[in-house]
Amino acid sequence: MEMKEYPPLYGEGQKRSVVASELDQVTLTAGQENTIWAKKVAQDKALFAGHGPEVRDYAKAFIHSKLVASGNGAGTAGDVIDGDLIVAITDSEQRRVIASYVIGNLGDLADALTSDRTDRPVMAAIAPYAKPGRHLEFRVFPSPGSDGLELDPAESDARLYYSEVSN
Structure with missing residues (x-):
């Protein structure tokens, strides 16, 4: 199932952020999605992923993500990780992806770090919901040049969003 921006969710939920220090220190494997955060x-x-509307003048979730390597594994400390950042909903065992959405390229999201907050990419509300028992995940599909790099949450800089709704 494909996820997509969904206007009926723009006014829903409590905005929650995920910052770099909350990411998992994982070694990335090219050619597959690597989970870097799960809830x-x-x-x-x-x-659900994102929060609020996509129109910049009304947007509530401006994102950036500069992920760097720890120096363990391939590469050296501080090497910038490249590839796609993906949000996914997985089953209760985190074995099967139920829905996913490419948020953007990590190079572009890293460049956004130097922009004013309101000039950064917008992560509007994305449907469908992740239901009870399932997982909401942020994943990296690394470029071949980032294969084997270990993500260093302490030295990375990121702010991503999801929304929480009470049933």
Whole structure:
């Protein structure tokens, strides 16, 4: 199932942020999606990626993501990780992707770090919801040049959003 921006969700949910220090320190494998953050949906909640509208003048979720390597594995400390940043909904065991959406290229999201906050890419509300028992995940599909790099959450800089709704 494909995820997409969804205007009926623009006014829904409590905005929650994910910053770099909350990401997992994982070694990236090219040719596959690598989970860098996951949240299991509680029984009394639903989660969806992003928050608010996509129109810049009314947007509420301006994002950036500069992910760098730790120096363990391939590469050296501080090497910038390139590839696509993806949001996905997975099943209760995190084995099967139910829906996914490419948020953007990590190079573009890293460039956004030097922009004013309101000039950064907007991460509007994205449907469908992740239902109770499932997981909402941020994943990296690394470029071949980032194969084997280990993500360093302490030295990376990111702010991504999801929304939480009570059932």
